Amino acid sequence: MSETALPTTPSWDEDLALIIAAAVxxxxxxxxYFRRTVDVRWKNEGRSPVSEADLAANDILRTRLLGARPDYGWLSEETDxxxxxxxxxxxxxxxPIDGTRAFIEGKELWCVSVAxxxxxxxxxxxxxAPALEELFQATHDSEAxxxxxxxxxxxxxxxxxxxxADDxxxxxxxxxxxxxxxxxxxxxxxxxxxxIADGRIDGTIVKKNSHDWDLAAADLILARAGGALRGLDGLPLSYNRPIVSHGFLGAASGQALPSLLAATRALEAH
Known part of the structure; x- marks a missing residue:
């Protein structure tokens, strides 16, 4: 599916303003809640933490976003x-919080992701990323x-x-x-x-089992900054499918991407 499938209408700018306000x-x-004692429980058979801050942020996002766009669907890490x-x-x-482990440990590298x-x-x-006072944004036909x-x-x-990852x-x-x-x-x-989008690093290899909510907003921001996130087949990702997890992925600037994907395909083959 190409970007031509997306209509260019003022509604995306209006939606961007809506999701910025909700994310903030x-x-x-x-x-x-940051750097305070928070309640934490574990999901996915004890592999993934969720804090009361995640749930509070999720409630705000759901109320604001679906309240404004009740005809839209909803996919969130913290909602069934x-x-x-x-x-x-x-x-x-x-x-609601991408990087919950970092949040719980008092590290600043966490963010709210909304697409x-x-x-x-x-x-x-x-x-x-409120702890860093950074806000990234894009629409499919704007600059990042x-x-x-x-x-x-x-x-x-x-x-x-x-x-x-070192391994x-x-x-x-x-x-x-x-x-x-x-x-x-x-x-x-x-x-x-x-x-990658703001030029601090060249790329990343994403291990198996990332999810739509980890990727969708950042995928668009990276693309509008001149980079790309791709599967090992070299194709763009499609979101809101029945299965929302993904296999190995590569993300980089355009020039670095082909060799990164080739290296990742070789990794996947072993």
């Missing part, structure tokens, strides 16, 4: 999946901005600054592995993609 409200509420979303052309795809997805493609997206200023990916050099780097083949300058761990996947 949710993020500022979560910030009130309602498959009626599959019957809606347009869906809010939300992660408007239309017919499988992101039409508007925002990432709000950070705190109101346009951002673009950087041109990669011979050395590639990648956000890649993944060790499995990559030479000589690609020798080109990598591994950046410190970035606990929020959405924020990691934003770092």
């Amino acid at each position: 409200a949710a993020g500022d509420t979560a910030l009130g 999946d309602d498959e009626t979303r599959l019957t809606r052309d347009t869906v809010f795809v939300v992660d 408007v997805v239309h017919r499988g493609l992101p039409a508007a997206g925002v990432l709000y 901005c950070k705190n109101g200023e346009p951002i673009v990916v950087r041109d990669p050099g011979e050395r590639l600054h990648l956000a890649v 993944v780097v060790k499995k990559l083949h030479s000589p690609y592995r020798e080109r990598i300058e591994r950046v410190p761990h970035v606990p929020s996947l959405a924020y990691r993609l934003a770092m």
Whole structure:
């Protein structure tokens, strides 16, 4: 599906304003819990934490967004999946706190991620990192901005600054592995993609089992900044499907992406 499937209408700008306001409200509420003792429970057989801040932010997003757009579908990490979303052309795809572990540990690298997805493609997206005072935004036909200023990916050099797990780097083949300058761990996947969009790093390899809510907003922001997030088939991702998890992915600026995907395909083959 190409971007031509998305109609260019003022509604996406209106939706962007809506999701920015909701993300800021949710993020500022979560910030009130930050570096304080919060209730935490575990889901997914004890693998994923969810805090009372996640739930409070989720409530704000759902109330504000569906209150304004009751005909839109809803997909959130912190809400039981309602498959009626599959019957809606347009869906809010939300992660109230992307990087919950970092949030719980008092680290600043977490953000609120909100996207408007239309017919499988992101039409508007925002990432709000309140502890860092950073807000990223884009629509499918606008430039990407950070705190109101346009951002673009950087041109990669011979050395590639990648956000890649150490166990993944060790499995990559030479000589690609020798080109990598591994950046410190970035606990929020959405924020990691934003770092590519604003030119701080060259790319990342995303392990299996990321989800729509981790990706949709950041995918759009990265694309409008001149980069791309792709599956190993080289194709753009489609969102709001029955299965919302994804396999290995690669994200980078245009010039760095082909070699990164090739290295990741070799990794997947082993």
